[in-house]
Amino acid sequence: MTPLPTSLPTSRLGRTDMEITRVGLGTLAMGGAEWVSGRGHQDDQESVKTLLRAVELGINWLDTAPIYGRGHAERVVGRALRELPAADRPLVFTKGGLHWDESDPKGEPRRVTDPRSLRREVEGSLRRLGVERIDLYQMHWPPTDGTPVEVYWETFVELRDEGKIRAAGLSNHDVPMLRSAEEIGHVDSHQPPFSALSRQAAADTIPWCAAHGTGVIVYAPMESGLLSGAFSRERVAALDPGDWRHGHPDFTGERLERNLRVADALTEVAQRHGVPTSAVAVAWTLAFPGVTAAIVGAKNPGQFDGWLSAARLRLSPDDLSLIAAAITASGAGAGPVRPGD
Secondary structure, eight states, X not given: OOOOOSOOOEEEOTXXXXXXXXXXXXXXGGGOSSSTTOBSOOOHHHHHHHHHXXXXXXXXXXXXXXXXXXXXXXXXXXXXXXXXXXXXXXXEEEEEOEEXXXXXXXXXXXXXXXXXXXXXXXXHHHHHHTOSSEEEXXXXXXXXXXXXXXXXXHHHHHHHHHTSXXXXXXXXXXXXXXXXXXXXXXXXXXXXXXXXXOOGGGGTHHHHHHHTTOEEEEBOTTGGGTTSSOOXXXXXXXXXXXXXXXXXXXXXXXXXXXXXXXXXXXXXXXXXXXXXXXXXXXXXXXXXXXXXXXXXXXXXXXXXXXXXXXXXXXXXXXXXXXXXXXXXXXXXXXXXXXXXX
């Protein structure tokens, strides 16, 4: 496994007092298979080992959510936290606003965000995580229950003022929603999807956040493995039937071919630097002004070797031009193809 670094580069999360490492560990896969976006079976003890290894390697924050395994990932994170001295515990970021039906484990969650519901969710996350305060609490998705952003964001601001949460953020929201929330109280952080295949955030929410002192933590920088350098048509065909990627349009047909052509360009850049392809995929997102950090997943301790070097990797103008040309030629995704576009 990767030797222990003395430290990892950090960036300040917006206007908060939190300095976070440029990569953090995502726990979606630790929710296991029995939920709508499950990644197949995951051993809990292996998850705990992975969380502890992240801390050993210098990663100082974890990203989770109640919906990941319907509370399971948060409980696993709580188990890992209990094995660490208080002074060594990483920052814990989680989310709210998604409700599941216990009688339908793989059903789509409802997006419910009325103030009373949010407060119950915060208490549930505190209990599962075993912490007294959540470092960053985020609205996972805009609601479909008709609650305006101004209403639920006011609750987030109150929770921050009360000390239940240290910072408040929004995930998967657009610029008009961010603007409306900012009028109620400062948005500490935004969490959009962002990768060489999903680039829209570079055209709208990331610039807005940069202009308003809002941190940006991007997710899916490897596009659920497509940009890891390890995917092929054969590997897609062999995915666990419980894996949500099995049959997804991004993993089939011509779209898969376009996506893999972008991955090939990342591999070429990786060979220049002597790093794994996945590290270049993550470093590409970190090259954009306004991006604070990236969430990257791992299912076992050995997977850090594939992407931890992204925290230090700086892509050259030639690297970025090669990747931009491949994106344009492939026709994959939409949005800016390089920083500064």
